[in-house]
Amino acid sequence: MAGTTARHRGVHEARKAIRRLRAVLELAHARFGRRAQRLDARLKTLAGSLSALRDAHVVVDLAGRLARRATDEEERRRWSAARRRLVVRRQQLLASTLAQDPAFATRLAEVARLETALRRLPWNRLDPEDVRRALARSLRRVERARVSATATAATVEQRHRWRRRLRRLRMQWNALKTLRQREPESDPAVRRLLAWLRRKAPGFRTVSEAVDALGAEQDLGLLRVALEALPESQVRTEALAGLPGPGPGGARSVAPADAAQNT
Numbered sequence: 001m002a003g004t005t006a007r008h009r010g011v012h013e014a015r016k017a018i019r020r021l022r023a024v025l026e027l028a029h030a031r032f033g034r035r036a037q038r039l040d041a042r043l044k045t046l047a048g049s050l051s052a053l054r055d056a057h058v059v060v061d062l063a064g065r066l067a068r069r070a071t072d073e074e075e076r077r078r079w080s081a082a083r084r085r086l087v088v089r090r091q092q093l094l095a096s097t098l099a100q101d102p103a104f105a106t107r108l109a110e111v112a113r114l115e116t117a118l119r120r121l122p123w124n125r126l127d128p129e130d131v132r133r134a135l136a137r138s139l140r141r142v143e144r145a146r147v148s149a150t151a152t153a154a155t156v157e158q159r160h161r162w163r164r165r166l167r168r169l170r171m172q173w174n175a176l177k178t179l180r181q182r183e184p185e186s187d188p189a190v191r192r193l194l195a196w197l198r199r200k201a202p203g204f205r206t207v208s209e210a211v212d213a214l215g216a217e218q219d220l221g222l223l224r225v226a227l228e229a230l231p232e233s234q235v236r237t238e239a240l241a242g243l244p245g246p247g248p249g250g251a252r253s254v255a256p257a258d259a260a261q262n263t
Helices: 002-027 034-048 051-068 073-100 102-119 128-149 156-182 184-200 204-229 234-241 250-254
Strands: none
Touching: 002 034, 002 051, 002 073, 002 128, 002 156, 034 102, 051 073, 051 204, 073 102, 073 204, 073 234, 128 156, 128 184, 156 184, 156 204, 204 234
């Protein structure tokens, strides 16, 4: 079981790594053009092939957290029982996936090909102005998503899109911070980009809080869908009845209202 849990966590970490790669690749979109587009499409496909496994792991983890945070024994029993059912569902999904792609061999081969292709890109030709324009585009996309997601009749998908846009901006911000630390010779240009970003965007902490709040909201939605997919039982009924709401205001209260102004 420990090895299986590690495999599920590995899938989760792989998806996060792919998202980071896509966020950085977007910063170079203007310079690399169609090459970047093709690689991004392949990365998106690879991440999508792991989505169901990632979601299955997330809901197991969330049910476990709800059990640990329970305020009484009955609530703890309810979520522990629900988690056991969700673990079985997760194992079935993993078995089905591995039956189609033993040891993830096909996916790992694609990872190796993508790594080679990404390394061959002329990263040394990337200009700071290319990056600034890409960041400005990210900010505009965040703002458009925010307007839709905070409307009275906003859909789940619109809320999720807002989170994706904010998360990508955070990853791009982090990438610049990391570059500044690891490549001292790039410091002047990166420092100017970070200063520009601080002027144009809400604070990094504000962005992170919005991403986390929207993520918690999305995970609760995934848990509801997963519970509804379970066979009818008392465990399923009790878990659905005890599912917490997103909380007052959700991410609306911490969202950057001016995320794309002056870009």
